[in-house]
Amino acid sequence: MARGGVFGVMPGNSIQRNSLPSAYSDFIYAIIIEEYGLLGGFLIIFLYVMLFYRCVKLITRSPKAFGAMLVLGLGLIIVIQALANIAVAVHLVPVTGLTLPLMSMGGTSVLFTSIMVGMILSVSKYIEQLAINDDDDNNDVL
16 A cells, blocks of 8 residues: 555556455455555545445435435445455454455455445435425425
């Protein structure tokens, strides 16, 4: 990660991917920082924080407790797994074997993360359709 600097060595120029164990799953964040620099690393963290922010927004707008709890649980699973992978990459914790959600190469991890994102989108669509139906009902009264 130290070799990446602020702007990185550009995509495909990483030399650590040849020496790191599980470079495309457990240590993908280290490769991202080496190739894209600190800006790329902060962008990844920012995207996960924005995902959690959107989940919290859905929780506050959800009219049903089940949808709110579902989004809370799935959002926390994705974000905590991402933070655990990042902590492994910067050597804060021992290697856990968790992949970086939506980024690492891994069959079942990608499959189940995609299912979780699909469930979050389903709750989002339900909330949006309720808002559209409420707007239509209010326009009918006028």
